[in-house]
Amino acid sequence: MGQMKTVNPATEELIDTYELMSLEDAKAVVDRCHKAFGEWRKVSLEDRAKVIKAIGAKLREKKGELADLMSREMGKVRAQGDGEIDLCAGICDFTAENGPSELAGEERPLESGSRGLVQYAPIGVVYGIQPWNFPCYQVVRYAIANLMAGNGVLLKHAESCTGSGLALEKLFREAGLPEHLFSVLLIDHDTSDEIIAYEKVRGVTLTGSPGAGSHVAEKAGAALKKTVLELGSNDAYIVLEDADLDRAVKQCVTGRIYNNGETCVAAKRFIVVDAVYDKFRDAFVEAMGALKAGDPFDDDSDLGPMVTGKQRDQLHEQVEKSVANGARILCGGEKPSGKGYYYPATVLENVEPGQPAYDDELFGPVASLIRAKDADDAFRIANDSRFGLGGGVFSADAEKAIALAKEDFDTGMVFINGFGLAAPNIPFGGVKDSGYGREHGGFGMKEFVNIKGIQVMAE
Template sequence: MTNTQQTVNPATGEVIQTYTQMGEDEVNRIIEQAHEAFLSWRGAPLTERGDILRQVGKLIRERKNELAALMTEEMGKPLREGVQECQLCAAICDYSADQGPQVLADEEREMQGGRALITYQPQGVIYGIQPWNFPLYQVIRYSIANLMAGNTVLLKHASNVWGMAVEVEKLFRDAGLPENAFRTLFIGHDVSDSVIAHPLVRGVTLTGSPKAGRTVGQKAGKALKKSVLELGSNDAYIVLADADLEKAVKACLMGRFTNGGQTCVAAKRFIVEEAVYDQFRDAYVAEARKIKYGDPTQDETQMGPMARQDLRDDLHDQVRQSIENGAVCLLGGEIPEGRGAYYPPTVLENVVPGQPAYDDELFGPVAALIKVRNEAEAMRVANDSVYGLGGGIFTKDVDKGIRLARDHFDTGMVNINGYRLAQTNLPFGGVKDSGYGREHGGFGMLEFVNVKSVMIVD
C-alpha cells in the first residue's frame, strides 16, 4: 500500500500538493548513494567545498522571492519574513565558506619525543530531522556546516513543508554539489527509525520538541551514534526597574510575535519588576493590539496564520487551561471565525506555576506576563523552567546585565537590551530540556567530525 502526504495552505485550508512516501528499500538505496558520494566529497579541498556553498548562497539570494512565497503558502509566514529568512541562509553559506578552512584546519601540538597533529576529518552520512517553522533556515543551518566539514547529508523535513524540501535539494544540485551529497527523504517515523539505525548513517541531528528529542536521542544512543538536539524552550525576558521601557516593549513585541510566535528561541515569558510592571503591561498590550494579522501575502500583514489548524487548536487549549487555573487574558485568547489556522496576538497576566503559560512552551502568539518583587526573584523565576535555550535582560546598567547573563542565566543564549535571532558567527543551542550540541559560529562544523590525533615520533 502506497502512503501519501498532502501539504495544505494554512491561510485557506486548500491542498497544495500530494507526495508519495518512500519505502524502506528506496531509502536504503539513497543512504548507500549518499555514502558513495561521501567517499569522494570528503577528499574535496576545503576551498572547493566553500566555493559550492557560496554558490548555494548566491542562488538563495536570486530565488528569495520564490522561496519566500513557498514558505508563505506552506506554513503561513508573511512574505517579508520569508525574504529575511533567505538573507540569513545566504549569510550562513558565506560565513561557512569563509571560516570553514580556518575552523577545520589541522593543528600541530607538542608531544614528548616527537610531535602531534590534530585533524578534523568528516565521518560520513549525517541525518537531519527538521521542523516546519523556518523551513529553509532549519535545513541550511545543519546541512551547510556538515557539507563544509566533508560529510554528506540526508533530510527528513516536516511533512507540511515538503515543497521546500524539494526546493532545497534543487538548490544544492544547481549549485554544483556532487550528486547524492544532499538528499531529501519523504518518509514517516517508522522508516525514520530505520535510517537512524542504518550502519552507514554516522550522526543524527534534530530540531523539534523535547518529546521528539528524547525519542531520537535514545535511538541514536542505542546505535552508538552521536546526536545534536535543538529542542523547545520557554524563554524568559527580564525587565528590571531601571530598564528603558520603550526599548523593552518594542523588543519584547518582536521577540514574541515574529514568525507568529512559532520560534524555539522566541521571547515567551516576560518577567517584570513590580515598580514598572503596570507601565510595561499597559504599553505592551497597547502595542500588541496594533499588530495586523491576516493574509500573509499582503504587504501590510505583520502576522499570518499558524502553520496548521491542529497546532492552533492545541495552543488555544493551553491558553484556556491557563485561564482556568488563574491567568487573566488581557488581549486575544479567542479563535476567530472563518477559514484558516489564525490565532490573534494574545497576552496573559497572573501567570503562575501550574499553568501551561508558565510551565510549558506556548508555540504561538501568546505572551505571558509575570510580576516579581525584585531582581533576585526575577532571576529565580527565569530559571524556574525545564528549558534553557535563550533569554533576555533589559537594564540601563549593562555591566549588571552582563553579570546576570554570564553568571546566573541558565540558558545557552542571552540577549541584553534587545532581541536577536540566530547569528552566523555565534553558537546556537541550549541546556536542560532544550537539548545539547551547538550550531553556528563554526561550532556546528565540529559536531560530526572525527577529531583525530596523529602522533609522530622523531
C-alpha cells in the first residue's frame, strides 16, 4: 500500500515510517468509530465533560513528551511546544466547564401556549484533516469540541507529524475516552476523498491551504455534507501614528517569527503610516536581523527549521519573485547551506500588488513592510487581500483601535496592541479565502450538531 514517513527537519534524518491503510481498512476504522459514537451519544453531557477534563489533565502530565515529539517532527522551538500543550489543556478545561451549559438546549414558548424545545443533538462521525504546524493544537481544537457534542472523531494528520497524531490517540484513550471514538487514519489523499464520501461520515473539517479547502469543500458538497474550513491568510498588522513603537516592534517581530513563522494567524504584512514608517522600519529590521536560527532544542534559538525542504524552497521562491517584481530585501533572504531546513528572519520593503509578498501567504519567517499614507489608507491596504483570518492594530487609543477593528477590518479576528494566537473562550476563524465556520468560545461545539426543534402540541 505504500508508506508514510516522518523526518527531523533540523537534521534531515528519518524518524519513523508508517504503513498506509487500504480503503477497506480505513472504512473499517470509520465503522468502529461510528459504532462507538452510538454509545457515546447517549452519555450525559456531565459525564462527557468529565472525560474531556481528564484529557486536559493527561495532556499536562505528558506535556514534556509531546513537546519533544513536536520539535522533532516539525522543528518547533522547544519552549513553544510547552505553550502549545498548555493551550490544548486549557481548551479541554473550558470545554468541560462550559460544554454542559452550551449544549443543554432551551425551551421557547409558542404563541399557542404550547412548548417549544431546542436540542443540540450530535450528528455522528466528524472527519478532520489537519496540518503539521501545530501538531497537537490543530487536533485538539476540533476534536475536543466535537467529542463534547457527542460526536465520533476521525483524524487524518499531516504526514510529517504522524507520530503526534498517534500519540494523541493513545493519550485520549488513556484518559478514559471510549475506544475507537477518536481514531487516526493513515491514508493518502485519494483514500481521503473516499472517506469524505463514505456514508458514515457526517461532517468534515479542514485546516490547510485555500486550495486544499476548495478541494475538500467540493468533495463534501457533492455528498451534501457540512464543512468547516480554517485556511491560510496574510494577516495585516497596522501601526498608527500614535502607537507605542517599542511595543509595536517587539510584538510584530514575535508575531512574524513565532512557530518559525509557520502560523496561519501570524502577523505577515506590516502596514505602517507614513509619519512613523522610517522609525518603525529601522527598529524592526534591526530586531529581525538579530534573530538566531538553530536547533529547536537549544535555549538560545529564536527560530527552528522549516518543516520540509519543499516548504523552504517555496518560501524562497516567493521571496525571489517578490524581489524580481520590485521588493527590496532589508535583511535575510538567503537560503543557507548545510543540514536542516533553516531560513533566516527576512524583511522585504517596497512591497506592492503583483508580488507574492503582497498577494499571497508567506508561510515562514518573512515579513512584508508596506508604507501607508494614513489610517484610512492603511485599512484600505489591509483589506486589499483575498484573505481574512486575523490582523492587528497598534494605537495609544485602545478605544479608537477597537472601533476601527469592529468597523473597518474585514477579518474574523483582530488583536489590539499585541500579537495573539487563540484563546479557548474567543471564537477562532476567518472570512473570504481564509475559510468559514468558527471554533473555540463554545461556537465549535455547535458546528456539527443537529439543532433540533421540538414542538409540544399537547400534554
